Amino acid sequence: MIKRIAREDAVKVPLPGRVWHAYFEPGDGTSELVSLGVSVYPPGSRPAGHVHPAEEETIYCARGLGRIVTSEGTADVEPGVVVHVPPGVFHATESDGPDEMELLCLFSPPVTSGSYEKKDRP
DSSP states (O other): OOOOOOGGGSEEEEETTEEEEEEEOTTSSSOSSOEEEEEEEOTTOOOOOBOOSSOEEEEEEEESOEEEEETTEEEEEOTTOEEEEOTTOOEEEEEOOSSOEEEEEEEESOOOTTGGGGSOOO
16 A cells, blocks of 8 residues: 655654654554655754664755765765665764755664664764
């Protein structure tokens, strides 16, 4: 069965330096293999990074300018750019402005909104 989810129907989860719009995640009956949402960063936002121990994350920049910073390097993002972060890689996101930065994030296996924020950071 297909499922349509509009932005206003996505669950809003305030996280450090951004608002996460959870379109689907574990337990909501949409997908068993992936979770998907949009992170909206205000201009100048630079929240502390985090690690997804078992999940890979594919990030698509839909709006704004910034970067994904890891110990392995930095990937500048702008609309149309995709960045892939393997499991276990510490990464941080920086939004340059002047507009909000919107990143569409796909996780596999799926994650629960903010669960990685609660774990100890390296």
